[in-house]
Amino acid sequence: MSTSAAVSVSIRRFEARDTDAVIALWQEAFPEYRDATKPQRNPRLSIANKLATQPELFFVAVLDERVVGSVMGGYDGHRGWLYSLAVDESLxxxxxxxxxxxxxxxxxxxxxxxxxxxxxxxxxxxxxxxxEALGYRADAVVSLGKRLGELADSSAG
Structure with a gap:
C-alpha cells in the first residue's frame, strides 16, 4: 500500500458500533489485551470507562468504512494523556x-x-x-502505579 492510504483515512470520534473493530485492533497491537490473567487489560472495560469519561477524546481512523486505527486522550485540567494508539498492522x-x-x-x-x-x-x-520522531522526549521522572478497587491485588502491568 502506498503512503496515499494516510491521505484517504478520515478521523472521527469513536462510536459504539466501532467497539468490535477497536477491540480486534487492540488485541493485534497490544498482545496483553489477549491475556485473561490480566483483568486490568480488559478492552471492553477500557472502552466503557472511556465512554464514561471524556468520550469526545476517543478517536478512530477509518479507511473505506473500516476502522484501521484508534487513539484516546485525557485531560485533567493540568496535563493531558495519550493512550491506546493503535494502527492496523498492514497499514x-x-x-x-x-x-x-x-x-x-x-x-x-x-x-x-x-x-x-x-x-x-x-x-x-x-x-x-x-x-521520539514526533517530538516526544523522556521526562526525568519515575512512573509509579497502584491498583485500586477490585484490581488492588493484581500484579503491576
Missing part, C-alpha cells in the same frame, strides 16, 4: 499513527492543555522511537 508506516497523534494533540490543545504525557512499555523500543 503501519503510512502516516496513520502520526495523524491520530496530531488529531488528539489538537483536541487537547483546544481544551487548553499545554503538556501531553504518554507511557511506553520499556521493552517496546520501536514504539518509543515512533514517539
Amino acid at each position: 503501519r508506516r503510512h502516516g496513520i499513527g502520526s495523524r491520530l497523534v496530531a488529531h488528539v494533540e489538537a483536541a487537547l490543545t483546544a481544551l487548553g492543555c499545554s503538556k501531553l504525557n504518554l507511557q511506553v512499555l520499556s521493552a517496546k523500543s520501536e514504539v518509543r522511537a515512533f514517539y
